[in-house]
Amino acid sequence: MDVKVILLSIGASFMLALLFGPLFIPLLKRLKFGQQIRTDGPQSHLKKSGTPTMGGIIIMLAVLLAFLKFSDKTSSFWVLLVASLGFGLVGFLDDYIKIVFKRSLGLTAMQKLVGQLIFSVIICVLLYQMNHSTVIGIPGTSAELDFGWFYYPFVVIMLFATTNAVNFTDGVDGLLAGTGAVAFTAFAILALHASEHESAIFSATMIGAMLGFLIFNAHPAKVFMGDTGSLGIGGGMAAVAILTKTEILLVIIGGVFVLEMLSVILQVGSFKLRGKRIFKMSPIHHHFELSGWSEWKVVTSFWFVGIVFAAIGLLLGR
DSSP: OOHHHHHHHHHHHHHHHHHHHHHHHHHHHHTTOBOOOOTTSOGGGGGGTTOBOOTHHHHHHHHHHHHHHHSOOSHHHHHHHIIIIIHHHHHHHHHHHHHHSOOTTOSOHHHHHHHHHHHHHHHHHHHHHTTOOOEEEOTTSSOEEEOGGGHHHHHHHHHHHHHHHHHHHTTSTTHHHHHHHHHHHHHHHHHHHTTOHHHHHHHHHHHHHHHHHHHHHSSSOSOOOHHHHHHHHHHHHHHHHHHTTOTTHHHHHTHHHHHHHHHHHHHHHHHHHHSOOSSSSSSHHHHHHHTTOOHHHHHHHHHHHHHHHHHHHHHHTO
């Protein structure tokens, strides 16, 4: 594949995000789609109350338009579109209910589960129809495991885990946009080497859209992406890993997201079993904030860790 197309995809989605930002941010303000801030979180976050959320629409639209322009409409195209826009739609409904109906939890756990399951099943059907391999390679080795029919439940679990892990990461200005762009850069390179055209283009559009969004989302954020963005990004990332047969590498390349999710699991488990918390607050980025780190220090440190994980993933994926 021509690297020029990848660069054009990044540039197009970046410019689209820059264009959509000034259009959507004032609209979200007029609609009073403001973020509700947790009172039990870092006190410095309270001043962010009312900042427009659902800015993930900017990312999803930029990705959609750029992806439609530069991709071919293959089976992989539809898998990527359903994964990103489908999970993004679930996030949009969650955000919308939180804001418009003043329900702090948005969709109920069951409603969110059903929504995510519907799109996960559609993705599994598309993978089956395209005769997608059920073999999973072990990074750094020549070993392979054929999951057979168990591959499809594995895909569902993978989609759920990735979207939730990415969602946990979205809690500090610019954190997810930066770490997400880093992870998709690694996947774009892997997709190029695997000759997975659509996944490379999709990853490129995600890179550009998130970097463009970062202009408005960097501290102090003018807009938050909300679940609309985080679930859409997570779904798309899982789909790229599935299509490029780098399912296990996702755990490494997305190491920051894994750490964020593990911190929540450990915190909840420890409190329920021992009545004690491990961290000052979870997800773990809040622990560092409450330990005295500035928001910018937390974000740049996590970006760096994300770059290290992505580099390790690329080395293992050669």
